[in-house]
Amino acid sequence: MQRRKFIKNATITATAIISTPLAASYSNEKTKITPTKGIKPIVIATWDVANASAKAWEVLKNGGNSLDAVEQGVMIEEADESNQSVGKGGRPDRDGKVTLDACIMDHQGNCGAVLCMQNIVHPVSVARKVMEETPHVMLAGKGAEQFAYEMGFEKENLLTEKSKQEWLEWKKTSQYKPIVNIENHDTIGMLAIDSIGNISGACTTSGMAYKISGRVGDSPIIGAGLFIDNEIGGATATGVGEEVVKTVGSFLIVELMRQGKSPQEACEEGVNRIIAKNKGNLNFQIGFIAINKQGETGAYCIQPGFTYRTYSEKGHLNNTPDSYIKV
Template structure:
């Protein structure tokens, strides 16, 4: 009898092996295995990990839930609220820089241990899009709501309409309009890179990125979330990978979860987070799976990859985690019973 699941696994494995060059395969092969069994999880191994420096504060909020035996889904939502409400964070939520028309649009998605998911795309006037995404998941038969429809749904569900364009962001946007030069700055979320970056950028272009969050609770259940204001001065209506399930975020409770950061267009083209999870299903460690996803992007567009940043962060069912990026500078934060406020530099190709 034809077994579709086994066929998909076998086909994915074959495709993955073909994509690897010999040297990369030699480095990664030690991390692979032939068993398709889900990794065993030890209870009370709660952990939360998030992208970038601001993941430390986010993790702290999420850990307040996990440390009391709370659900991973609640931890992810609470963690996301922190950067979403941070007026000093120019790439997520309230402090986010606008598009080229001076409009702040936000994207977010969330996914639980049962494979349920929700997302909002290009929503305006709502400070916490992660919570609207959760409402979409829990109260509608849909996965995604966009634009005016997402705003209408949020208001109908009690969310407050607010002006998200701060005076600081408005000033930066008006300065940018003088040249309207669009040049995304890599790793601007990393405090050390931000300090070293040119300070006279048109419009103070600290212009992306996102926060991706993965959590596992004491019961061994996984959830994830992703929220962003997207690239500054983008075309109005542009949506990157962050709210797209399989691109910016993917969770499979039998295997693990993954999230991405950087130039979303390249993540979407490679369905990056889903790819990372499927590689972990095949036996790759989280770091090795992230590396292979990065290598797919580099292989397809080597010239483009030299000038952009894309990074992946992953965690498997055992609570093991890892990351890999195209460029140096990507960092992520970890919080569990052993590690608090830990910031780890991700490995990179360049």
């Protein structure tokens, strides 16, 4: 099952579509659906991350809170070496270094993030420690890594042999500058509402493959890659992070819901804002998912190919949202 080809370039190994093995008990159904009506508890996540959404649902169905659900959910993807866009096994930057970004936000508006961090498998958990153990919101680079060690996280080489070989192959023909349609990447963003109605979210990524060293996208930026307002709802993004940052996309979607739009309407408006700013130059992908306080969901993207998972008492579904560009 394909799920991760966001920016197309079939000429290089690095842009191979990535698949995640699904347990036999998980629904393999992909449905073109209308946004869900209100229901909770519920989990929604970018991409076909069945193992991650199943883990988050396990936490919720056992009476756990939404913050634990989203953290434990995305940790599944961070530890999955076959997922080359998140955590261990993520594709490196142009210097061959795997750098990770993540953020987390709870129902009280507390948040934490780590940016451009190396050698730690679970950046989302370090982000939670930043939120809970420091007066700060963001830690970056070597400072984030040192903080992780102080919190008991172990150092581990994140560059797997597969990702290393693909990087070496890419180096044969690449130029050391951003090249459109060559950075294949995506982000795992997850939102959850627990049984008492509290909303939390998490977002984690290894960023663009072969990015310039030090590059950070939207994923760990509160308000861009993720935003939660427990009175209204939450949103998260995947795709070319620079475009999401320019519109503060996730915050925008939550604010649109505050103004009365449904999650689906808000996601469509968020994408349309980005489209308008690019004046027809749409050679990239953006996808948003959102949830409101009532448990209604929505999703929208520019290019076809984006999917998202939902898990609730109604089942575990892999959904295909509408896209701006029709095929």
